[in-house]
Structure formats: C-alpha cells, structure tokens
Amino acid sequence: PPPVPDVPLTGPCNVSLADYQCLNDHHFIELGTDDGDLEGVDLGTKLGAGSYGSVFRGKLRGGEHDGLDIVAKRARDWEGRICDDNLNNTQMEDRIRHFAEIGTIARDCAGLSIKYLEVEAYMNDLVMAARPAAAAPYLGMVMLNGSRWLVWEYAGADTLEDVLVRCDELGSLAPLAKALRYDDFVEGDAGCFQNLVNILARHLVECVIMMSEAGVAHRDVKPLNMLCVGGRLLMIDFGSAASMGISGRVGYDWDKSPCDPRYAPPEQFIDERYWTKFDLYSAGLIVVRVIFRPLWCGKYFDEFSDQYHKAGYDLDRWLDAVIRSDTTLQGAGGQKRAWRLPLAFRRRGDRSDSSEREGEYIELAAKSCSLEAHAEGKLTMCSIIEGLELLSHDGEGVCWASLRGMLKEHPKDRADPRRVLDDLDASLKSAGVEIDRRCAAVDAAEVEMPSAGGG
Ligand SMILES: Nc1ncnc2c1ncn2[C@@H]1O[C@H](COP(=O)(O)OP(=O)(O)OP(=O)(O)O)[C@@H](O)[C@H]1O
Ligand SMILES: [Mg+2]
Known part of the structure; x- marks a missing residue:
C-alpha cells in the first residue's frame, strides 16, 4: 500500500x-x-x-x-x-x-x-x-x-453566510428577502416571515435535490458554501463531496466523516442506502438558523450547535435546555419555578402531546417576553418567539412537522426531499408566491447520468 x-x-x-x-x-x-x-x-x-x-x-x-x-x-x-x-x-x-x-x-x-x-x-x-x-x-x-x-x-459576491450576517447586523431579514427577490417582504409581518422562510427552504431543498439528481452528496451544505445569485442559491465548494448515485464511488470512504460538524447530520458518516438524506439535514439546520433570530449571527449559531449536539441532535431537548437556562423565567414572580417544563419533557416519548408541548413553548416564550427587558442577542425563549410561532401553525410549509421530518435522527426516517419541496411549493402557491422549479418533477431514475469515468 x-x-x-x-x-x-x-x-x-x-x-x-x-x-x-x-x-x-x-x-x-x-x-x-x-x-x-x-x-x-x-x-x-x-x-x-x-x-x-x-x-x-x-x-x-x-x-x-x-x-x-x-x-x-x-x-x-x-x-x-x-x-x-x-x-x-x-x-x-x-x-x-x-x-x-x-x-x-x-x-x-x-x-x-x-x-x-x-x-x-x-x-x-x-x-x-x-x-x-x-x-x-x-x-x-x-x-x-x-x-x-x-x-x-465569478457568480456573485454574496454567500448566504454574508447575507445572514447582514441580517444580524441590521436586526432584520430584509437582506435575505432582497437576496431571494421576495420584494413584498415587510419586516415584522408574520405572514411575510413565513413566506420568506418557505422561499429559503424551497431553494435549499431544491439545491439538495438537484445535487442528488446529479448523483452527488455535497456533504458540506452550509451558508458559506452557497452563493446568492439572481434570487436563487448556487452550490459551491465540492471539496467534501462524494459521488454516490453512479456505479463508481468517488470521494467516498465509508469511515470518513464530513468536515463541518455544525451543519452535519447526527450519523456523521453517510448511510449509503439513504445518501440523499444527508444534505437535507444540513438544509434543515440552515432553516433553524433563519427562524431563530439570535442564530443569524455566526457566533451564536456555533454556540447553538454545541448545545444542540449536547441535546442529542433533538430540537425539543435543546428547547428544554433553553427554558431551563432562561433566567428571566426562573425569576418569574419572585417564586422559584413559576413556570413549568413542557409536558412532553416530563412525559417524554408520548407522541400524542406534541401540539400541547408546542403551545407551551409559545406560552413560556410570551411569559419570558412579558417579564423584563432582554439583553440584546441573548438566547432566551423570548428571543425566539417569532420562530416558535412560525413553527406552530398547522398545514403546509415550514412548521414543526416538516422541520422535524428534515431533522429526523435516522436518515431512513428523514423526509423525502421531493415531498418536502412539493409541500413548500404548495404552501407558497396558496400564499400567492410562485417560483419556477429548477429540479425535475420526474423520477430521478429518468435523469440521464454522466458516466462514472474510470471508477
Ligand atoms: N464561482 C464563484 N463566484 C463567486 N465567488 C466564489 C465562487 N466560488 C467561490 N467563491 C468565493 O470563494 C470562497 C471560497 O470558495 P470555496 O468555498 O470553494 O473554497 P474553500 O476550499 O472552502 O476555501 P475556504 O476554506 O477558504 O472557504 C467562497 O466562500 C466564496 O466567497
Ligand atoms: Mg467553502
């Protein structure tokens, strides 16, 4: 050797x-x-x-x-x-x-x-x-x-990371709306926020699908590796990519993991059977970054990712930790524990109470907001209330059900990227926002593949 x-x-x-x-x-x-x-x-x-x-x-x-x-x-x-x-x-x-x-x-x-x-x-x-x-x-x-x-x-100056950093500096998602050409965006309007998140999510998922249609797992999907060009996202930096959809596997070793742990799914190593789900997880984490305001800032996202890993890659457990560390809530009414941990935290594993739990998140966030002025940028339940409200609606587009689907721990349980895209498109259509689809509506098998070369 x-x-x-x-x-x-x-x-x-x-x-x-x-x-x-x-x-x-x-x-x-x-x-x-x-x-x-x-x-x-x-x-x-x-x-x-x-x-x-x-x-x-x-x-x-x-x-x-x-x-x-x-x-x-x-x-x-x-x-x-x-x-x-x-x-x-x-x-x-x-x-x-x-x-x-x-x-x-x-x-x-x-x-x-x-x-x-x-x-x-x-x-x-x-x-x-x-x-x-x-x-x-x-x-x-x-x-x-x-x-x-x-x-x-040269395709353009802005990566999605640059745009998010600008959002953080301005305290508004307007730069993201501009980059994605969502002209009707109004900062502070819940409907616009929802549309913008859905637009971003559908562009992210579309990139993931197109990569998989080309037989490629990118494995380093993150805002720094996406250019915002003409209202769309373009993938760059294929240095960690692996060709999985064709006979000759290139760039892939079963025992090597990808490079940026902040956006990597919990399996770390690609599961060959469900390789198209690997990048979808990273896209889901980018959605998390955008819906929770303090995470627009890269430094806070890094902290989030440490906490999220400690919480076993589980958003509910992460939120439990945010609730526990929300000092405003702890001091509420001068009593110890004026708040209750969400029911699901106490009865973990009982799937039936997830909507109750989601309602409780919002209640706690509202309480956190009502109690006192919050330190700028600090991660409290209050600081993520818009995101929690966005996730709590029923129906199509980015919500608790779809986000949990993208962030399922096991790749085999993770959502099918095409279904996610269909759902996002349906949601945008009913909101009167239409975007051309770049990836094929057909089955991936119909896409003509380039030859694998000498592999
Ligand atoms: N086609 C392009 N058009 C415009 N800018 C680009 C293009 N390709 C890359 N860039 C810019 O160059 C940066 C680095 O490119 P890339 O991500 O491919 O390299 P890298 O190996 O990750 O390097 P680094 O480790 O420094 O990020 C990108 O973050 C982006 O800002
Ligand atoms: Mg790069």
Whole structure:
C-alpha cells in the first residue's frame, strides 16, 4: 500500500488513493492554448485559504473565455505543506523540479492536496453535466505555471453566510428577502416571515435535490458554501463531496466523516442506502438558523450547535435546555419555578402531546417576553418567539412537522426531499408566491447520468 501522507487531515475528507489514480486522466479540461496551458490568468483578491488550497478572484486572458471574471482555486503547492501564492514562474519551475527529485512520501503529501482538487473537479463535472443550474458555472481544470487550477465563472459576491450576517447586523431579514427577490417582504409581518422562510427552504431543498439528481452528496451544505445569485442559491465548494448515485464511488470512504460538524447530520458518516438524506439535514439546520433570530449571527449559531449536539441532535431537548437556562423565567414572580417544563419533557416519548408541548413553548416564550427587558442577542425563549410561532401553525410549509421530518435522527426516517419541496411549493402557491422549479418533477431514475469515468 502507498505510504500514509503525513499532512494534517483537517480539510476535505474521504478521498482514496485508488479513486485519485482512476480520476487522474479523466476530467482534465483544457481552457487555453494547444500546449494545455492557459495563456494567462490575472489573479486578484484572495477569497479564501483552506488547509488544502487557495481561492482567488481573477480574470482570464486569452483563449475562448478572454476577459471573463473568474474564481480560481489551486491545490496547496507541490510540496504540500508550505503555502506560498506569490511564486513567480521561475520559482514555480524550481519547485516543480524539486518535486520531481523528492522522495515518494513527500510527493504523496503534495499528492493529497491535488487529489482533493481532482475530486472537486470531478464533482463539478458531474453537476455541470446533469444539473448545471444547481452550482456556480464551472469552466474546467487548467494548468498554469506548473500548478493545477479549477476555474469557475465569478457568480456573485454574496454567500448566504454574508447575507445572514447582514441580517444580524441590521436586526432584520430584509437582506435575505432582497437576496431571494421576495420584494413584498415587510419586516415584522408574520405572514411575510413565513413566506420568506418557505422561499429559503424551497431553494435549499431544491439545491439538495438537484445535487442528488446529479448523483452527488455535497456533504458540506452550509451558508458559506452557497452563493446568492439572481434570487436563487448556487452550490459551491465540492471539496467534501462524494459521488454516490453512479456505479463508481468517488470521494467516498465509508469511515470518513464530513468536515463541518455544525451543519452535519447526527450519523456523521453517510448511510449509503439513504445518501440523499444527508444534505437535507444540513438544509434543515440552515432553516433553524433563519427562524431563530439570535442564530443569524455566526457566533451564536456555533454556540447553538454545541448545545444542540449536547441535546442529542433533538430540537425539543435543546428547547428544554433553553427554558431551563432562561433566567428571566426562573425569576418569574419572585417564586422559584413559576413556570413549568413542557409536558412532553416530563412525559417524554408520548407522541400524542406534541401540539400541547408546542403551545407551551409559545406560552413560556410570551411569559419570558412579558417579564423584563432582554439583553440584546441573548438566547432566551423570548428571543425566539417569532420562530416558535412560525413553527406552530398547522398545514403546509415550514412548521414543526416538516422541520422535524428534515431533522429526523435516522436518515431512513428523514423526509423525502421531493415531498418536502412539493409541500413548500404548495404552501407558497396558496400564499400567492410562485417560483419556477429548477429540479425535475420526474423520477430521478429518468435523469440521464454522466458516466462514472474510470471508477
Ligand atoms: N464561482 C464563484 N463566484 C463567486 N465567488 C466564489 C465562487 N466560488 C467561490 N467563491 C468565493 O470563494 C470562497 C471560497 O470558495 P470555496 O468555498 O470553494 O473554497 P474553500 O476550499 O472552502 O476555501 P475556504 O476554506 O477558504 O472557504 C467562497 O466562500 C466564496 O466567497
Ligand atoms: Mg467553502
């Protein structure tokens, strides 16, 4: 077996060496001149630097895409460990010469970063072939100055994370409404809030469905990895993705988990039988983030996710903890425990009282609001009252039943993404909000799949 690379395994996961070798020849797309090199890329601002690569804005020079605004991602340099994006051509050539001379282990370290890039390229190829509307327009992999780069058309400045942070700063969901082109949004109006949450949820679920139609489990669905473009969401960053819907599994190892625990489902490792449910859970957590105001802020969402994990990935248990730690409620009327824990907390497991429990959440939240002024941003029952009210309506769209369906602990019990989408569409239609469907209404089996390549 090949030696184990000794680079820190903190970045994108789940690539096997065999996968890499079979991928290596397959999805290299040349953008530029005859010798396979781009004529030029003018690199601009650095947009990010992960453990395995760097991402830049830029402009293409020469070739058929001359002048195009792009985003380009390269693997960490050929030595795998030392990151330096300021090499000139001669330095890069020296480095490549060095790479040719160094031993196998050192070369494998470099290879690991490149492998991730190859897997990302492959996933982009799959999505571009089957569901191009789901992701940022991918142009291909190119060689430049001896390095491999993946190149996308620059699709827009805002990630969903940027938009949520703006909402937090403004104390209003207006930036989200604007990003999703919901022009009739009025801050503070419960109906508008509900419509906006349903619009966001249907875009999220649609992305999840389109990924699965392309045979891809993204595995890193989170606001930072979604661009808001033209009123829709586009997926980016396929560095953790795995192709699951086709015969050749790429980027998938059964015993490796995804990278961002904050949005990952409780199973952590993808369940091959229900792989399409993995990303749906992450989408459900994004919905949770939007309906509960304090969580718009990334820092509070991080705290939420710690508490949520401690609560066993169970929203009701998490709410029980919020109730217990709501100091306003504890001091109510000067008595100890002027409030009662929800019935379901006392009689856990009895499914029949869930509507009673939901009613109690709102009662407690209203009590928390009536008692005293609340510290800004602090997580109390009062601070999430709008979200609790939104969840408590019966019927279609985002509500307790549908959210619990998306966040079921076991992937096999989790809702069917298409059903969730149908339900959201029905709800929006009855509210007079109509959005074109990007994913097929047909059975996934009818979607023509690209070939799995050498896998
Ligand atoms: N096609 C695109 N158009 C516009 N911006 C993009 C595009 N692709 C990526 N970006 C921006 O670059 C950032 C990093 O891209 P990406 O998520 O693919 O890389 P990453 O490996 O996660 O890097 P990092 O670890 O720094 O986030 C994104 O968060 C986004 O802001
Ligand atoms: Mg990213």
